[in-house]
Amino acid sequence: MSPSPSDPAPTPGTGTRIAVVGNPENRRTTLFADAVRAAGRPAPRVLAWRDVLRGRYAFEPGEFVRIDSPGEDAEVDRLLRGTDDPTRVEGTALWYRRFTAAVREVTDAALRAGAVPSVTAEEVAVTFDKRRCHARLTAAGVPVPPALTGPVGGWQELRDRLRAARISRAFVKPAHGSSASGVVALSLAGPGRVKATTSVETAPDGRLYNSLRVRHYGTEREVAALVDALAPDGLHVERWLPKAVLGGRATDLRVVTVAGRATHAVVRTSRHPMTNLHLGGARGDLGVVRAAVRAAGGDFADVLDAAERAAACFPGTLCVGVDVLPSTGWRRFTVGEVNAFGDLLPRLTGLPGSGAEGLDTYAAQVAAVPAATRPLKHEEHHHDTTG
Known part of the structure; x- marks a missing residue:
């Protein structure tokens, strides 16, 4: 019998079957499935997003349903963004509307079947809107970079508002982007003097494409065209805080x-x-960072505390990836992003004392399944997800 709207969803137990709504070819999905089997559980049912978006899916009572990334599937990208080219930057607002609507339908269906989803639709909608996520973190007292509020119509408005706010260096981010797609690190050095650093490649026809090469735009005409092309999908603009440096990086x-x-x-x-590691970033030594924090008189526990305070803003989501920005003096730690699908860290095992020692991020989630999801009220999945 399916739960009524006022009934809590069941809490999964150790014998719970697991389903994954994801892309069977996506590394996240395959690594999670590997972790399920390695834990001695039956192989999870993988429900491909390409089928789910066409309504071809069903859940079982008591099943734990992991909602995974819809990425790395050209057909899914076409269904969500209406483009055949997955490298295109534009179209994120349409993608957001369609994806959050799909997550709402899936989580509602899971609850009606008596299954337990790994996320709530409302929380997914917030994590995939950088403006709403920033506002939620701010309201909870989580340290975040100062940001402009309200919509930004284009380059001229952005330039004027940054100068009025006395912000000379800012990150300009598509409100619904991920993996640094469309992100612009912007420096205003004076009238007519501007520099933009981004992985966006501008084609001769003005279309924007995501690339794996970071490039620089140094004229106001180029930067204006870039920002004006990004603005229709919505922008989140925040102060560019200087980060701590290790080995000149x-x-x-x-x-x-x-x-x-x-x-x-x-x-x-x-x-x-x-x-971002896919843009030429490299993994650093966590021990070196711990030592740098100690040498500055700080406490590495503050890094973990910042992440946990951010995660506490999304109590209905089993796993999030939190980007924590250390200040130049290694004493202050700011939350830059909260990622609903931020767990792709292959071969990385858990922190000492975390309870996930010896486990990668996927094994840790599988181990947490029996008690992962607090009883969620069905109506929590009916919050507005279009804002």
Whole structure:
């Protein structure tokens, strides 16, 4: 019997069957499935997003349903963004509307069947809107970079508002982007003097493409065209905080939390403002970072605390990846991003004392399944996800 709207979803037990809504060819999905089998559980049912988006899916009572990334599937990208080219940057607003609507339908269906989803639709909608996520973290007292509020219509408005706010260096981010797609590190040095660092390649026809090469735009005409092309999908603009440096490279950390607890951390370093590993960033030495924090009179526990405070804003989500930005003096730690699908850290085992020692991020989530999801009220999945 399916739960009524006022009934809590069942809590999965150790014998719970697991299903994954994901891409069977996506590394996240395959690594999670491997972890399920390695734990001695039956292989999970994998429900491909390409089928789910067409309504071809069903859940079983008591089943734990992992909602995974819909990425790395051209057919899914076409269904969500309406483009045949997955490298295109534009179209994120349409992708967001369709994806959050799909997550809402899937989580509602899971609850009606008596299954337990790994996320709530409302929390997915917030994590995939950088403006809403920043506002939620701010309201909870989580340290985040100062940001502009309200919509930004294009380059001229952005330039004027940054100058009025006395912000000379900013990160301009597509509101619904991920993996640094479309992110611009912007410096305003004076009238007509501007520099933008980004992985966006602008084609002769003005279309924007995501590339794996970080490039620089140095004229106002180029930067204006870039920002004006990004603006229709929505922008989140925040102050560019100077990061701590290791070996001449900008440094931050991706901290993964499972069931609200910081379990894994990786150091990311780069010669560029964006530290994403797929853009040339490199893994750093966590021991060196711990030593740098201690030498500055700080406490590495503050890094984990910042991540856990951010994760606490999303109590219905089993796992999030939190980007923590250390200040230049290694004494302050700011949350830059919260990622609903931020657990792709292959071969990284859990932090000492985390309860995930010897486990990678996926094994830690599988181990947490019996008590992962607090009883969720069905109506929590009916919050507005279009804002």
